[in-house]
Amino acid sequence: MGALHEGHLSLVRQAAAENSDVFLSIYVNPTQFGINEDLDSYPKTWDADMEMLADVDSKLASTAGSGRISAVFAPTTITMYPTLPPSSEIPGKGSFVLITPLGNMLEGASRPVFFRGVATVCMKLFNIVKPDRVYFGQKDVQQTVVIRRMVEDFHLDTEVKIGATRREPDGLALSSRNVYLGSRRRRVATVLSQALKAAELQFVNGKRSRGDILWPANDVALSKALQQDELPAAMRARFEVDYISLADPDTLEEVDEVDETKGAILSGAIKMQPLEELQEGEDCGLGGDSMPVRLIDNIILKPSA
Numbered sequence: 001m002g003a004l005h006e007g008h009l010s011l012v013r014q015a016a017a018e019n020s021d022v023f024l025s026i027y028v029n030p031t032q033f034g035i036n037e038d039l040d041s042y043p044k045t046w047d048a049d050m051e052m053l054a055d056v057d058s059k060l061a062s063t064a065g066s067g068r069i070s071a072v073f074a075p076t077t078i079t080m081y082p083t084l085p086p087s088s089e090i091p092g093k094g095s096f097v098l099i100t101p102l103g104n105m106l107e108g109a110s111r112p113v114f115f116r117g118v119a120t121v122c123m124k125l126f127n128i129v130k131p132d133r134v135y136f137g138q139k140d141v142q143q144t145v146v147i148r149r150m151v152e153d154f155h156l157d158t159e160v161k162i163g164a165t166r167r168e169p170d171g172l173a174l175s176s177r178n179v180y181l182g183s184r185r186r187r188v189a190t191v192l193s194q195a196l197k198a199a200e201l202q203f204v205n206g207k208r209s210r211g212d213i214l215w216p217a218n219d220v221a222l223s224k225a226l227q228q229d230e231l232p233a234a235m236r237a238r239f240e241v242d243y244i245s246l247a248d249p250d251t252l253e254e255v256d257e258v259d260e261t262k263g264a265i266l267s268g269a270i271k272m273q274p275l276e277e278l279q280e281g282e283d284c285g286l287g288g289d290s291m292p293v294r295l296i297d298n299i300i301l302k303p304s305a
């Protein structure tokens with residue numbers, strides 16, 4: 001969807017290491033945004049994106065055995081939705097790909113049209129480009145599960161590859177939406193990765209039950225929320241936890257116990273609330289820290305070999 005960052009570029013490099021020709025799509029797909037979501041304000045940085053890609057491509061050119069960026073596909077909406085206009089309504093008019101129940105869980109519970117829009121636009125992109133392999137980031141872990149299911153169920157002739165989540169040094173997962181966070185909300189936003197890390201540590205230390213794994217994550221989130229509540233309005237950045245989940249990697253059903261042979265997906269979503277009171281000269285994010293920002297993150301708990 002553009003507004004490129006190192007997470008996207010890492011997928012390009014991975015694709016170039018494994019293929020001769022890399023196609024990128026840059027398209028902010030309307031149907032995956034709910035009616036009240038940030039479609040209109042979604043960051044668009046086309047010129048900077050092209051510069052970053054030219055820079056990556058010039059380095060690929062001097063890397064022996066590497067593929068190159070062959071094309072950037074940046075379609076118009078009339079190309080992607082040639083008959084009826086894109087709808088974010090439920091039920092909505094149009095041709096859609098539905099992956100249920102996977103698309104209704106976790107992120108889908110808060111964003112009811114999201115995976116319908118993602119599966120639909122990816123089906124279109126796959127049909128147009130006919131890629132041997134498609135590269136997705138682990139940051140959007142449920143998206144990877146939905147796309148894998150779509151590829152299997154519709155017998156699509158493509159291989160799904162997943163690239164690791166790229167992070168800021170303090171753990172925050174890179175996301176195009178991080179530009180909405182001014183420095184105050186940005187500092188508090190690390191709570192999500194810290195909570196998931198605390199849960200992962202339990203797993204690494206041999207814990208397998210849901211309660212044992214998740215309590216430190218909930219504790220980290222609750223302590224941070226209380227700490228913010230106690231600060232004056234001009235200093236705090238409040239957030240709400242949407243979910244912290246320990247789920248089966250294929251079905252995304254919540255698990256009571258991690259099955260050693262399958263591992264699990266530890267994931268979470270928080271909503272950073274708009275700042276209640278700005279300080280003079282405060283370093284604000286895009287939109288003046290006036291919009292809620294939903295952040296997601298996850299860690300895969302790997303099966304034992």
Ligand SMILES: Nc1ncnc2c1ncn2[C@@H]1O[C@H](COP(=O)(O)OP(=O)(O)OP(=O)(O)O)[C@@H](O)[C@H]1O
Nearest residue numbers: 001002007136137139140164165166174175176177
């Ligand atoms: N931090 C990251 N590390 C690795 N891959 C990423 C990261 N962030 C995004 N991606 C992947 O890049 C691809 C394009 O994602 P997209 O354009 O939606 O960017 P995004 O930064 O995830 O934006 P958003 O803020 O809307 O979630 C997706 O496959 C996504 O999973």
Ligand SMILES: CC(C)(CO)[C@@H](O)C(=O)[O-]
Nearest residue numbers: 001029032118121122140
């Ligand atoms: C898969 C995707 C390109 C569909 O618009 C988008 O959801 C994304 O970039 O993660």
Ligand code: BAL
Nearest residue numbers: 001032033114140143
């Ligand atoms: N990477 C996910 C795109 C979205 O949140 O709309």
